[in-house]
Amino acid sequence: QDWTDVTAAYQCCVEIGLVSGAFNVEMKMTSAGPKLIEINARMGGFYLRDWIKEIYGVDLLRCVFMTACGIKPLINKPKPRFQMMGVMCVPSVHAPIFKNTQTYDLIKNLHTMGHIRYNAIEDEIDDVDFDTEEPMCNIAVHAGNVAQAKEKLLNFCTLFHLGTEEYDVNRFLGNFKENMI
Numbered sequence: 001q002d003w004t005d006v007t008a009a010y011q012c013c014v015e016i017g018l019v020s021g022a023f024n025v026e027m028k029m030t031s032a033g034p035k036l037i038e039i040n041a042r043m044g045g046f047y048l049r050d051w052i053k054e055i056y057g058v059d060l061l062r063c064v065f066m067t068a069c070g071i072k073p074l075i076n077k078p079k080p081r082f083q084m085m086g087v088m089c090v091p092s093v094h095a096p097i098f099k100n101t102q103t104y105d106l107i108k109n110l111h112t113m114g115h116i117r118y119n120a121i122e123d124e125i126d127d128v129d130f131d132t133e134e135p136m137c138n139i140a141v142h143a144g145n146v147a148q149a150k151e152k153l154l155n156f157c158t159l160f161h162l163g164t165e166e167y168d169v170n171r172f173l174g175n176f177k178e179n180m181i
Helices: 004-015 048-056 060-068 091-099 101-112 146-159 169-173
Strands: 024-030 033-040 083-089 117-120 137-143
Touching: 004 024, 004 033, 048 060, 048 083, 048 117, 048 137, 083 091, 083 146, 083 169, 091 101, 101 117, 137 146, 146 169
Parallel strands: none
Antiparallel strands: 024 033, 083 137, 117 137
């Protein structure tokens, strides 16, 4: 595994004095090396805790609380159990899909059965502000490798009409290569 991105994120934090806690480091990997976009003193996106717990079996929030209490969490280098790949859903594109009660219930049932991972911003669809461009949820699939996850996600997005000309899921996933982690 190439740890360039992890090492770069760690070095950025250390250089500005962040040595204990949870930090969200956003970087872009370029041909000239990693480029820092921003660092936030918080955990990353709303679904990442769930993803990491599911993939690696590590609860980052628990680790953050332990660190805040001065307890160093003991984590062996976890191995990923599978690959996970997902898309963000935004109101301008996906509102009609989630306003359809049958489709919404089917998505929730697929999550309950473990076929997909559905992380919503709001607990109830009625609480979603459909007049913004803030993400409303993340839908992900898991598979044995990147190619399988990509195919599974594309199939799901096609079946549920999550991709459109403006929201080209196939293009978004084009950067994920089969030889990735």
